[in-house]
Amino acid sequence: MAKKETPQENVQVVKKIVDIAEDMRLTIKNQKQPQLKIPLRALSNVEYDANEGYFKLLKNIKARTLTASTIKTFAQTLRMMALSKQLVETNDIATKREAYYVSKNWGEARFLEQPESDTVMDDFEAMMKVNREQIGFIPEEKGGDIAGELVVIDKDQETGKELRIDCTKFGSGAYSVPSSCEHLKFETKAKFVLAIETAGMFERLNKHLYWKKANCILISMGGVPTRACRRFVRMLADAQKLPVLVFCDSDPYGFFSIYRTLKVGSGNAAHINEFFCVPQAKFLGVTPQDIIDYKLPTHPLKEVDYKKIKDVIKNDPFCKQSKEWQKALEQMAKMKVRAEQQALAAWGLNFVIDKYLPDKLNNPKTWLP
Numbered sequence: 001m002a003k004k005e006t007p008q009e010n011v012q013v014v015k016k017i018v019d020i021a022e023d024m025r026l027t028i029k030n031q032k033q034p035q036l037k038i039p040l041r042a043l044s045n046v047e048y049d050a051n052e053g054y055f056k057l058l059k060n061i062k063a064r065t066l067t068a069s070t071i072k073t074f075a076q077t078l079r080m081m082a083l084s085k086q087l088v089e090t091n092d093i094a095t096k097r098e099a100y101y102v103s104k105n106w107g108e109a110r111f112l113e114q115p116e117s118d119t120v121m122d123d124f125e126a127m128m129k130v131n132r133e134q135i136g137f138i139p140e141e142k143g144g145d146i147a148g149e150l151v152v153i154d155k156d157q158e159t160g161k162e163l164r165i166d167c168t169k170f171g172s173g174a175y176s177v178p179s180s181c182e183h184l185k186f187e188t189k190a191k192f193v194l195a196i197e198t199a200g201m202f203e204r205l206n207k208h209l210y211w212k213k214a215n216c217i218l219i220s221m222g223g224v225p226t227r228a229c230r231r232f233v234r235m236l237a238d239a240q241k242l243p244v245l246v247f248c249d250s251d252p253y254g255f256f257s258i259y260r261t262l263k264v265g266s267g268n269a270a271h272i273n274e275f276f277c278v279p280q281a282k283f284l285g286v287t288p289q290d291i292i293d294y295k296l297p298t299h300p301l302k303e304v305d306y307k308k309i310k311d312v313i314k315n316d317p318f319c320k321q322s323k324e325w326q327k328a329l330e331q332m333a334k335m336k337v338r339a340e341q342q343a344l345a346a347w348g349l350n351f352v353i354d355k356y357l358p359d360k361l362n363n364p365k366t367w368l369p
Contacts, residue, residue, distance in 0.1 A: 013134055013135060014089055017084060020127070024078075033065050033067065035063045035065045036064040036077055036123075038127050039057055039060070039271055040060040041270060043316065044267070044315075045267065046058060046267050046317060048320075053263075053277065054274055054279060055264050055266065055270050055277070055317065056274075064077070064123075075109040076103070076111065077123065079103065079109050080121060081124060083099060083136075084124065084135040084137070093136055095138055095140050096114070096121060096138075099117055103117060131227070131272045138180060144232065145176055145177075145199070145219070146175040146177060146220075147170065147211055148168065149188055149217060150166075150167040150187070150188045151167070151186065151188065152167065152185075152186060153187065154184055168212075179228050181228055181235065182231070184235065186240055188240050190240075191214075191215045192216050192242055192243040192244070192245055193216065193217045193219060193233060193236065193244045194216050194218050194219070194247060195219045195221055195246045197221055198222075198342070199222050200341075201352070202219075204350075204352070205353065208350065210357070213353070217236070219232075221258065224257055224258050224261055225258070230277065231275065233262070234275070243280065244280055244281040245281070245284040246259050246283050249286060249340045250285070250286035250287060250290065250332070250338055251332075252309050252312065252329070252338075253305075255283070255312075255328070255329070256308065256319065263278055263279065263281040264277050264279065265277040282364075282368070283367055283368040284361075284367050285367075286341060286343075287328060287366065290339075290366075291335065291337065294344065294347070294356065296339045296346065298338060298339045298343070299338055299339070300337055301333070301336050305338065306333060309330075309332065309333050312329060313326055322369055
């Protein structure tokens, strides 16, 4: 998916871009208004089937017709397509920020702010039904940090020779997931992957070599996981047949922005969820019940938290099929509190290593689906 391909392997992507442009040219030649048909990227246009394990895009589209009022956006989309074609043909890449600045040479079609550029890029990606790395665009953000019993097999960018990267050999640091990881391969004897919401908790577990004690692979998501991070976890879990356990804060955001995105994807990226979600993931904690069982310090829920709980229970396709998650959210709303991972430090800085994680790993019944 997200690999740096050779020009020969990019032929199909270029052909699809040319076909879209040619169809518009013929439409204009026939004195008709050309249209760009773009899948509607929203939670309202996805469905969740537990057997498939990810948010699947439905058929609703938004048609962008060339009119006096849409001429600028239409032109911007065509220029973005042209830039993509150039990148793919030359085997080059551009960050989203670079693409925004390239547009400054597009005259009246230039973008005034980057959110405009990002939206057009996302629409084009959805229209092509590929991920943005395949059309030459890469994210700005890093993919996530990795520590533990894992060898990542990469390639030297100059020679193409195999590079073996041992994730146990980074001292006090960690291996960073590259923005494009489709070409990677893996070797490991680990028993599971532990994906962690906060960088601070990842650092604690890595400093004390928890991955060695538990024979696992630690992955720092750093909040909502990037696409590269999600793809890395999915590829690793599939290739090595590893369980993926997720360790987040106990709040609606951790549950249904971070965990849900990793497990089943999002409405905004529904056209690529099949490749960027981790259906085998389970939520290890922190759960609302953990707040009670471990007598954790808490913070009161805010109005935005109550609103998200209500919205998720009513509208989220994944939650609507999970009685366990509905129950957990209702329990949290009734308790009126949330808790952070770091709240476990109230019982000692390494309580999470010595007590909490061993307890949770030994009792899968406490996990959420």
